[in-house]
Amino acid sequence: MYLVHLHLRRADGSPPARLTALIGAGVRGAARAGDGVEHVAVHADALPHPVLGVYVVADRVEEAEAGAARAWRRALAAHPELTGWVLVEARTPLDVSFYERLLDAPAAPEAGGAD
Numbered sequence: 001m002y003l004v005h006l007h008l009r010r011a012d013g014s015p016p017a018r019l020t021a022l023i024g025a026g027v028r029g030a031a032r033a034g035d036g037v038e039h040v041a042v043h044a045d046a047l048p049h050p051v052l053g054v055y056v057v058a059d060r061v062e063e064a065e066a067g068a069a070r071a072w073r074r075a076l077a078a079h080p081e082l083t084g085w086v087l088v089e090a091r092t093p094l095d096v097s098f099y100e101r102l103l104d105a106p107a108a109p110e111a112g113g114a115d
Helices: 020-032 063-080 095-104
Strands: 003-010 039-042 052-054 085-091
Touching: 003 063, 020 039, 020 052, 039 063, 052 063, 063 085, 063 095
Parallel strands: none
Antiparallel strands: 003 052, 003 085, 039 052
């Protein structure tokens, strides 16, 4: 499971209006099974942009980020209250791809040797 942050801003550059918890429910409701979205938390006071924390079940970080972004696009189309919001970026808050590469790397030979 990955935490993907959807950073949002107002399309017209105006100061951000407050996102409500209903926005999170709208994104969660717009997600399809293939998106892997399990939960959405709203961080309305995050700076410099409000953030939706989207918990996504996926095999790779790129899949998680794409699934969260797809759910956002569907929610944007389905909920008029999201009109005027733009997705700045969808990314995990940590560089998990580094750790995934470590897990995928072949095991190093054990230290020591013959006695």
